[in-house]
Amino acid sequence: MSDWVEACEAGDIDEEDVMRFDHDGRTFAIYRSPDDEYFATDGLCSHEKVHLADGLVMDDIIECPKHNGRFNYKTGQARGAPVCVNLRTYPVRVDAGKVLVQVG
Amino acid sequence: MVMQAGMVIIGAGECGGRAALTLRDLSFDGPVTLIGDEPHLPYERPPLSKEAMTGDAPAIKAIVSDELLAERSIKHIHSVQAVAIDRAAHSVRLSDGSTMPYDKLLLATGSTPRRLPMQGLGPRCVYLRTFNDALAIRAHLKAGNRTAIIGGGFIGLELAAAARRLGASVTVIEAQPRILMRGVPAEIAGIIHQAHEAEGVKILTGQAIAAIADDGTDVRITLAGGGDIVADLAVIGIGAVPVTALAAEGGLTIDNGIAVDAELRTSDPDIFAAGDCCSFPLAVYGGRRVRLEAWRNAQEQGALAARNMLGAGEAHAAVPWFWSDQYGLTLQISGLSDEGRSTVRRDLDDGAFILFHLAQDGRLVAASGIGRGNAVARDIRLAEMLIARRAKPAPEALGSQTVKLKSLLAA
Numbered sequence: 209m210s211d212w213v214e215a216c217e218a219g220d221i222d223e224e225d226v227m228r229f230d231h232d233g234r235t236f237a238i239y240r241s242p243d244d245e246y247f248a249t250d251g252l253c254s255h256e257k258v259h260l261a262d263g264l265v266m267d268d269i270i271e272c273p274k275h276n277g278r279f280n281y282k283t284g285q286a287r288g289a290p291v292c293v294n295l296r297t298y299p300v301r302v303d304a305g306k307v308l309v310q311v312g
Numbered sequence: 313m314v315m316q317a318g319m320v321i322i323g324a325g326e327c328g329g330r331a332a333l334t335l336r337d338l339s340f341d342g343p344v345t346l347i348g349d350e351p352h353l354p355y356e357r358p359p360l361s362k363e364a365m366t367g368d369a370p371a372i373k374a375i376v377s378d379e380l381l382a383e384r385s386i387k388h389i390h391s392v393q394a395v396a397i398d399r400a401a402h403s404v405r406l407s408d409g410s411t412m413p414y415d416k417l418l419l420a421t422g423s424t425p426r427r428l429p430m431q432g433l434g435p436r437c438v439y440l441r442t443f444n445d446a447l448a449i450r451a452h453l454k455a456g457n458r459t460a461i462i463g464g465g466f467i468g469l470e471l472a473a474a475a476r477r478l479g480a481s482v483t484v485i486e487a488q489p490r491i492l493m494r495g496v497p498a499e500i501a502g503i504i505h506q507a508h509e510a511e512g513v514k515i516l517t518g519q520a521i522a523a524i525a526d527d528g529t530d531v532r533i534t535l536a537g538g539g540d541i542v543a544d545l546a547v548i549g550i551g552a553v554p555v556t557a558l559a560a561e562g563g564l565t566i567d568n569g570i571a572v573d574a575e576l577r578t579s580d581p582d583i584f585a586a587g588d589c590c591s592f593p594l595a596v597y598g599g600r601r602v603r604l605e606a607w608r609n610a611q612e613q614g615a616l617a618a619r620n621m622l623g624a625g626e627a628h629a630a631v632p633w634f635w636s637d638q639y640g641l642t643l644q645i646s647g648l649s650d651e652g653r654s655t656v657r658r659d660l661d662d663g664a665f666i667l668f669h670l671a672q673d674g675r676l677v678a679a680s681g682i683g684r685g686n687a688v689a690r691d692i693r694l695a696e697m698l699i700a701r702r703a704k705p706a707p708e709a710l711g712s713q714t715v716k717l718k719s720l721l722a723a
Contacts, residue, residue: 258686263693275607290375
């Protein structure tokens with residue numbers, strides 16, 4: 209379980225923002241929190257399979273662009289209707305300016 | 313007070329379903345009864361007019377399963393109508409002859425398609441509200457089928473897109489000078505109009521209907537300006553009216569829907585109303601009384617009514633929000649654009665754009681956006697927050713793509 213994959217440059221994502229990352233037929237969302245930490249979740253909303261990277265990040269919440277389902281992107285926890293299924297989260301580390309995600 | 317009868321919810325759609333779940337989320341442990349006149353579990357209605365219906369086996373998108381209802385001790389009574397409220401006795405009489413007592417009652421009765429007030433309608437003239445309606449319509453939509461859509465509103469246009477996807481030929485007949493007259497700026501309606509024409513939909517605007525004749529196979533629609541449209545199916549989508557008969561007969565105040573206060577309480581303190589069926593004071597516009605037919609409103613008001621049935625005393629504070637999907641385009645609107653006196657346009661990537669609607673005093677009151685996929689979603693959401701804060705952002709900032717809307721929230 210050491211399948212770390214380079215997702216992007218650390219500077220590619222603004223603080224309190226999100227970016228889509230596709231790898232090996234899967235899609236992820238990579239987040240940079242307001243306090244400059246990086247996180248990763250599944251890329252698609254658990255409600256209707258919409259790309260979360262088109263959504264809005266506020267503090268530690270990502271909101272789906274389609275129907276406003278909310279998740280805590282640090283834990284993956286669904287935060288109320290219409291979403292009820294949590295997102296899977298993935299370990300992230302920053303190494304030499306690169307954001308690496310353990311996609312396993 | 314000892315709760316015995318518990319909470320009764322009339323209407324098992326998005327609003328009623330959310331209310332029932334919210335009562336349990338808040339640890340209410342008395343009886344919760346959800347009564348609906350359809351045979352289905354509470355389900356999401358927005359997909360019914362959209363491409364979700366174009367699959368081989370369209371299925372209900374339920375918002376709660378039988379298992380979850382059982383786990384949360386929510387009693388769902390389906391295929392039954394509420395026929396009368398006895399406010400003095402705190403009970404509701406049902407169409408199966410039974411009587412259901414309540415401590416607090418929520419009316420989430422929704423809306424129903426406005427009927428076309430004309431002679432000559434028959435079995436090939438249909439309306440769309442329920443999943444069963446959608447299935448019946450879908451059975452007709454196939455290559456070679458001629459579909460007429462009466463009314464160029466959201467339901468009709470979304471259905472036009474779905475019908476084209478299935479290969480039917482489509483004619484939309486709109487009495488107003490343009491489609492989407494209600495609530496959508498002309499600039500955005502024009503984009504949607506072009507998209508439909510590019511997909512082969514024939515749109516006739518400014519066309520009143522003089523007569524309809526339905527012989528059970530063909531529907532002949534005669535236009536007042538001359539000419540006939542002959543179709544295999546005519547879908548009528550000319551708006552919706554709130555379902556208020558139960559409330560009206562119970563003596564509750566009606567004012568373009570069941571009139572409720574900011575806490576969604578009707579003129580009877582033990583009866584609440586929420587969703588499409590109610591009119592309420594919209595705080596963000598100084599208490600202007602409105603009625604909204606929108607999925608998110610149904611969801612939010614269902615949850616708010618549940619909280620207030622438990623005594624939260626919480627006033628409605630949300631900003632209206634709507635969306636529509638047609639072909640690859642998504643329209644999103646936050647706020648009510650008729651509150652605006654001027655507009656500022658912000659262009660985004662790939663042809664997407666947002667119109668910001670400003671009041672006389674410069675306050676941002678609404679934002680309307682259109683683009684492919686979810687191109688406008690994030691900025692519309694930020695606009696909604698600015699609207700909620702009664703912000704007066706500089707028009708130059710709104711219009712400049714280089715100024716992040718998020719930065720205006722901090723101002």
